[in-house]
Structures are given as structure tokens and as C-alpha cells.
Amino acid sequence: MGHVGDTLTYAHIVGWGKYVPPKVMTNADISKIVDTSDEWIVPRTGIRERRIAGPKESAFTMGYAAARAALDKADILPTEVGLIICATATPEHTFPSTASLIQDALGATHAGAFDLSAGCAGFVYALSIGAQVIQGGGHQVILVIGSETLSRITNWKDRGTCILFGDGAGAVVLQASEQRGGVLSTLVRSDGSGGDLLIVPAGGSKLPASPETILRNQHTIQMDGREVFRFATRVVDKSTREVVEKAGLTLDDIELFVPHQANLRIIQAATRALGVDESRVFVNLEKYGNTSSASVPLALCEAVECGRIRPGDHIVLIGFGAGLAWAAATVQWGPPPEPRKRTVREKAVRAAIYPFAQIRSRVLRVWYRIESRLLGSPKPTSIDKDGKKK
Numbered sequence: 001m002g003h004v005g006d007t008l009t010y011a012h013i014v015g016w017g018k019y020v021p022p023k024v025m026t027n028a029d030i031s032k033i034v035d036t037s038d039e040w041i042v043p044r045t046g047i048r049e050r051r052i053a054g055p056k057e058s059a060f061t062m063g064y065a066a067a068r069a070a071l072d073k074a075d076i077l078p079t080e081v082g083l084i085i086c087a088t089a090t091p092e093h094t095f096p097s098t099a100s101l102i103q104d105a106l107g108a109t110h111a112g113a114f115d116l117s118a119g120c121a122g123f124v125y126a127l128s129i130g131a132q133v134i135q136g137g138g139h140q141v142i143l144v145i146g147s148e149t150l151s152r153i154t155n156w157k158d159r160g161t162c163i164l165f166g167d168g169a170g171a172v173v174l175q176a177s178e179q180r181g182g183v184l185s186t187l188v189r190s191d192g193s194g195g196d197l198l199i200v201p202a203g204g205s206k207l208p209a210s211p212e213t214i215l216r217n218q219h220t221i222q223m224d225g226r227e228v229f230r231f232a233t234r235v236v237d238k239s240t241r242e243v244v245e246k247a248g249l250t251l252d253d254i255e256l257f258v259p260h261q262a263n264l265r266i267i268q269a270a271t272r273a274l275g276v277d278e279s280r281v282f283v284n285l286e287k288y289g290n291t292s293s294a295s296v297p298l299a300l301c302e303a304v305e306c307g308r309i310r311p312g313d314h315i316v317l318i319g320f321g322a323g324l325a326w327a328a329a330t331v332q333w334g335p336p337p338e339p340r341k342r343t344v345r346e347k348a349v350r351a352a353i354y355p356f357a358q359i360r361s362r363v364l365r366v367w368y369r370i371e372s373r374l375l376g377s378p379k380p381t382s383i384d385k386d387g388k389k390k
């Protein structure tokens with residue numbers, strides 16, 4: 001929470017949405033590509049299947065679908081959104097940001113937008129930043145998205161990593177409120193000395209794409225699984241305790257823990273270290289594998305949908321991964337958003353807003369091309385010897 005003037009402002013989660021590609025890849029399917037088996041994968045990871053993006057799906061399309069579902073759940077128009085943060089390790093492009101593409105497609109014409117890169121901790125990092133912007137009075141409504149197409153950066157010849165990852169997206173809408181609750185505490189941490197443990201070496205400014213980097217598979221995920229495993233079990237326990245204490249609560253006050261869905265054994269080890277019962281920890285990785293920054297919002301959505309989170313519940317979200325980076329948040333779940341009474345005109349605007357956003361985007365794209373042809377490049381401004389512009 002934060003002070004705005006004399007009043008305390010809280011950041012509540014008032015909408016949530018998810019998208020997963022329809023294509024399912026089972027462990028049996030993977031065993032046809034690399035030398036592995038369901039019998040090896042399930043006991044070591046808990047993963048049974050994952051979703052794989054189709055040719056027309058990407059971090060942008062999935063993030064957009066999840067964001068739209070979250071806005072619909074909150075009954076908030078995209079024009080009311082002040083900021084869009086998209087956590088992703090697999091952005092649509094180096095630039096423009098995936099968040100900007102989503103902003104345009106939604107028609108969120110009053111919103112700023114940026115991507116956030118913090119590996120699998122990205123969504124919880126973004127939630128922490130979004131909550132603090134709201135608590136500081138910066139914006140009233142913020143969209144926080146996690147969207148990943150990890151299948152595009154997976155080395156499908158490496159059985160040590162390709163069994164783990166999947167694609168998908170999740171999103172939440174944060175809204176300012178004077179009612180106590182919402183995001184109560186957050187922490188974000190990093191240890192870059194472990195950067196090499198989980199890395200896509202090429203494609204950045206150090207190793208730009210070249211035939212050599214492609215031949216060496218350097219555009220795909222490389223991981224020291226054992227070390228990442230050790231790091232994860234260490235930080236989940238420690239950061240959960242810290243963030244709960246920061247919220248003025250104890251572990252007994254937490255109804256549900258929603259950790260990053262990387263590996264069931266990591267989650268079980270952390271659960272044991274925390275001394276909490278497994279029934280208080282949400283797991284859905286058997287269906288989706290590790291979807292990096294999409295995993296926490298995907299799990300959060302499903303936990304709400306299946307009634308595992310109820311109004312008033314305290315929950316903890318925990319993300320960890322490449323960076324190394326990790327983050328945690330304590331959230332008090334609010335009452336379900338009250339359906340707004342909308343006039344006929346408002347209902348018509350609501351129904352037309354997304355198709356209109358698409359038309360607007362296309363018209364603007366065409367206009368930028370025409371404007372560029374008609375006007376050519378802007379004339380250079382020269383300055384004479386007296387310092388005056390000519």
C-alpha cells in the first residue's frame with residue numbers, strides 16, 4: 001500500500017485471464033524426438049505435457065488474448081488502462097516491445113507500455129512494479145502480462161532442457177482502491193553471477209546472429225539444471241518467509257502458495273523447507289511444463305477458476321529463474337469485481353472497442369506509409385555562424 005495525499009492506496013487484482021495454445025505435446029511425443037521417456041520425465045519433473053505455439057501464435061498474440069480476458073473479467077475498458085507491462089523472455093522482436101504491440105491491438109490509447117526481462121521471475125517483478133506505481137498514485141489501472149513462446153528458443157536436440165518448457169500467457173489487471181488488501185508486500189532480487197547457469201548466449205549485442213551462432217545452437221536455452229535446481233530451492237524458501245514477514249503475516253496466515261511452475265521436485269523441496277502442507281501449494285505444471293514468466297499468472301488464473309482462492313485469502317506468488325533473478329509477492333485477494341451498470345451507449349462502445357482498435361491500427365499503419373512517401377524525410381536544420389536556425 002502507499003500514501004496518495006492523506007489516503008492509503010492499495011493495488012488490487014480485479015481481473016485475470018490466460019491463453020494457452022491448443023496444440024498439446026505429450027512426453028510420448030517428445031520421446032519421438034529425443035532419447036527420453038514419460039517414465040524418466042514424470043518422476044524428475046512432474047511434467048506430463050506442454051502446449052506449443054502454432055505458426056500464427058507468438059508472445060504478442062497470446063499476451064493480447066490473456067490481457068483481453070483479464071480486462072473482460074474486470075469489466076474495464078482498454079482506454080482506462082494507464083500502463084501495460086509485459087514480462088517476457090521471448091519478446092516478439094528486440095524492439096518494438098511486445099507490450100506496445102499489445103497496447104495497440106487492445107486500443108489502450110492512454111497507456112504507456114514496456115517489456116520487462118527477468119526470466120521466469122518476470123511476472124512477479126512486473127506485478128511488484130505495477131503495484132508500486134498504483135500505490136504511489138502514478139496510475140489507476142495497470143495491465144501486468146506474462147507471455148512466452150519458449151518453444152521457439154528451445155534446443156529440440158537437448159533432452160536435458162526440451163522436456164521442460166512450454167508456451168502460454170497470463171495477465172492480471174491491477175486497480176487502485178482505498179479498500180485494504182491487494183498487493184501487500186513484494187521483494188525483487190538478483191544474482192547476476194549465476195547468469196551463465198541459464199542463458200541464451202547469442203542474438204544479443206555480444207553475439208549477434210551469424211551462421212556460426214546458428215550452427216552452434218547458441219540461440220537456444222542452455223542450462224546447468226542441477227545448479228538452477230539448487231538455487232531455486234534455496235530462494236523459494238527464503239524469499240517466501242521474507243515477503244510474508246514484510247506483509248506483517250506468518251506462514252500460517254497464507255491460504256495458498258503459487259510458485260513458478262518449473263519442476264515439481266523444486267516445489268516439493270520448498271514446501272518441505274517451509275513446513276507447509278502440500279494442499280496449500282498450487283501446482284498445474286503437469287499440463288503446461290515451465291512457461292517462464294507466464295507460469296505464475298497461468299497458475300493464479302487456474303487457482304481462482306477452480307475455487308482455490310477466495311475473497312479475503314492471503315496468497316504468495318513466487319518467481320525464480322534466469323538472471324539469476326527471483327521475486328515474491330503477498331496478495332490479499334479482494335471481493336469479485338462488482339458488475340458495473342452500463343448505459344446502452346457504454347455497452348455499444350464496449351462491444352465495438354476491439355474491432356475498432358484493429359481498424360484504427362491498420363489505418364494508422366497505412367497512414368504512416370503514405371505520410372512517409374508524401375512528405376519524404378524531414379529537412380535538416382542548419383545553424384548559421386550566429387547560432388540561428390536556418
Ligand code: UT7
Nearest residue numbers: 035036037040044120159160163225226228229262263321
Ligand atoms: O525456471 C527455472 C528453469 N530451470 C529449472 O527448473 C531446471 C531445474 N533442474 C531440473 O529440473 C533438473 O536438473 C532436470 C530435470 C533438468 C534434470 O534432472 P537431473 O536429475 O538434474 O538430471 P541430470 O542433468 O543430472 O542428468 C542425469 C542423467 C544424465 O545421464 P548420465 O550422464 O548420468 O548417463 C543425463 O544424460 O539423466 C540423463 N538425462 C535424461 N535421460 C532421459 C537428462 N535428461 C534426460 C531426459 N531423458 N530427458
